[in-house]
Amino acid sequence: xxxxxxxxMSAAPARFKVGDRVQVKNMPNMFYTRTQNYVRGxxxxxxxxxxxxxxxxxxxxxxxxxxxxxYIVRFRQKDLWEEYPFENDTLQTESPDRWLEPVNH
Amino acid sequence: MxxxxxxRQQYDIIGSFQPALHLPQNWNYENPAPLFRAYMHPPxxxxxxxxxxxxxxxxxxxxxxxxxxxTCEVLGWRGVWTAEERRRRADNDLGYTLYLGxxxxxxxxxxxxxxxxxxxxxxxxxLLEKIAEVKARYEKK
Numbered sequence: 001x002x003x004x005x006x007x008x009m010s011a012a013p014a015r016f017k018v019g020d021r022v023q024v025k026n027m028p029n030m031f032y033t034r035t036q037n038y039v040r041g042x043x044x045x046x047x048x049x050x051x052x053x054x055x056x057x058x059x060x061x062x063x064x065x066x067x068x069x070x071y072i073v074r075f076r077q078k079d080l081w082e083e084y085p086f087e088n089d090t091l092q093t094e095s096p097d098r099w100l101e102p103v104n105h
Numbered sequence: 106m107x108x109x110x111x112x113r114q115q116y117d118i119i120g121s122f123q124p125a126l127h128l129p130q131n132w133n134y135e136n137p138a139p140l141f142r143a144y145m146h147p148p149x150x151x152x153x154x155x156x157x158x159x160x161x162x163x164x165x166x167x168x169x170x171x172x173x174x175x176t177c178e179v180l181g182w183r184g185v186w187t188a189e190e191r192r193r194r195a196d197n198d199l200g201y202t203l204y205l206g207x208x209x210x211x212x213x214x215x216x217x218x219x220x221x222x223x224x225x226x227x228x229x230x231x232l233l234e235k236i237a238e239v240k241a242r243y244e245k246k
Contacts, residue, residue: 028145029142029145029146030145030147031147031193031197032147032192032193032197033147033150036150036152036153037150037152037153038152038153054189056189059189059190060187060190060192060193061193062187062190064187081153
């Protein structure tokens with residue numbers, strides 16, 4: 001747990017496990033976010049479950065009530081940048097649960 | 106009083122802050138969707154943007170930078186703000202011109218001062234008077 005994290009709060013259960021395919025939600029972008037513009041709408045794979053923490057868009061404005069599971073999501077570089085020259089390279093970034101949707105294929 | 110040449114120089118610099126995307130008028134009546142999305146984009150999300158190669162250089166932290174870091178962390182330990190609020194203020198709220206133009210820790214201390222005023226821990230009047238007082242003290246030395 002990080003130093004200032006509220007103790008004893010329980011997060012909603014993790015919806016995803018390692019290996020699940022997920023799509024990043026393409027939400028409106030204004031004021032603050034930790035979800036990069038270039039992963040919005042992209043499909044990736046859950047590489048790891050990291051920790052539970054506050055939602056960035058809440059915490060940045062002092063709404064501190066809700067904890068969520070965070071994940072490392074792995075994308076193919078070619079899925080993000082079609083001109084990317086190497087077939088097998090990947091990019092990993094971190095996302096809280098609410099930014100992800102299940103992909104059934 | 107600021108000398109007139111100094112004042113003219115300040116106004117010339119401020120004039121050059123005009124957005125690099127020149128449009129026939131400011132405060133457009135309408136912005137097409139791609140332009141609107143670009144305006145709404147948070148400045149700190151820089152990934153994927155084109156840039157020129159930048160010379161990499163190892164720079165030692167200066168005393169004022171260390172002081173700034175400690176001040177901001179202490180404000181966190183005292184529950185005055187969180188790191189996420191600091192990022193929101195120092196990387197986004199200050200806007201592109203300051204985001205790109207200020208030193209890294211300059212943005213931290215700008216955002217700490219702004220936050221203390223916003224949350225009524227110190228009024229802007231008190232802050233201005235304190236800065237003027239300290240500045241005068243240093244000028245005497």
